Amino acid sequence: MIKVGIVGGTGYTGVELLRLLANHPSAKVTAVTSRKEAGMKVAEMFPSLRGRVDIAFSTPDETDLQACDVVFFATPHGVAMAQARELLEVGVKVIDLAADFRLKDPAEFAKWYAMEHSCTDLLAEAVYGLPEVNRDAIKNARLIGMAGCYPTSVQLGLLPLLEGGKQYVETTTLIADCKSGVSGAGRKAEVGTLFAESADNFKAYGVKGHRHSPEIEQGLSLIHGAPVKLTFVPHLTPMIRGIHSTIYARIKPEGRDVDYQQLFEQRFAAEPFVDVMPAGSCPETRSVRGGNTARIAVHRPGNGDLLVILVVEDNLVKGASGQSVQVMNLMFGLPENAGLDIVPLLP
Structure with missing residues (x-):
């Protein structure tokens, strides 16, 4: 069972990750961070997850993310690049849903996101998370910058x-x-x-x-x-x-x-x-x-x-969290559709 951490679990992409991973046959969420909501049960904030996710939010400082196999960053831009290196050094795979590892040119990143990139060596290594284009590279990657919606x-x-x-x-x-x-x-x-x-x-x-x-x-x-x-x-x-x-x-x-x-x-x-x-x-x-x-x-x-x-x-599934789970499946040699065989809702 893949041990999953989610940094920033209170946003829309975070709760979408929780929804999708709750039904994943080979992954279990073991940590969800939130500074503001630390101590609150996830299902208390998101009642749709009652009976599906039995875990509480914790602060990043109190969470042992290094014990995870993979960590998703569902955070504002700039957070993942500040924490990715220490996770990668102990063998944790990193999937960033924000823009920290999307643009290969640090100058372009600084221009559009109003901050300097703090780890350009990792930026050069990161694989762009669009499976239909980069499937083979994703399979062998340890750091993914997910495609935007x-x-x-x-x-x-x-x-x-x-x-x-x-x-x-x-x-x-x-x-x-x-x-x-x-x-x-x-x-x-x-x-x-x-x-x-x-x-x-x-x-x-x-x-x-x-x-x-x-x-x-x-x-x-x-x-x-x-x-x-x-x-x-x-x-x-x-x-x-x-x-x-x-x-x-x-x-x-x-x-x-x-x-x-x-x-x-x-x-x-x-x-x-x-x-x-x-x-x-x-x-x-x-x-x-x-x-x-x-x-x-x-x-x-x-x-x-x-x-x-x-x-x-x-935009929250194929444009963000669902595609991120698809990428995780590729990184860990799982069937690409694991946890993602979902019939869309209508009406």
């Missing part, structure tokens, strides 16, 4: 078009028009996510620049083997969970005769958590609510020179 949807949506240097679409004019539910902002008091502010409303944000932009471009450029440029515009929608990404790609002359439906179906045929929808489909966010599956549909309106790729995922 928006970047997961956009990279999966463009993967078949760019992988291996394919020249099917223009790589300097890509557009990702993305929408997310309010849980993506985290479990904190903030005016913009108050019910009276976010309900019955729809707005764009981060149009001048968003911290997920360099992550997406970094990932796509590595997938393609050459620089890729993308315009990314996120939006906040009045729902709790879900991401819907609409991606636009201009077809090059070399790609005019490609069967894109077949291309996507073949690329993801063996992927347990990517579902390519039938031709003409428009996937809905509610079809993935609570599940670890990303659903993708590819359209070519009028058989013209523009591809429209639709991607939906649950």
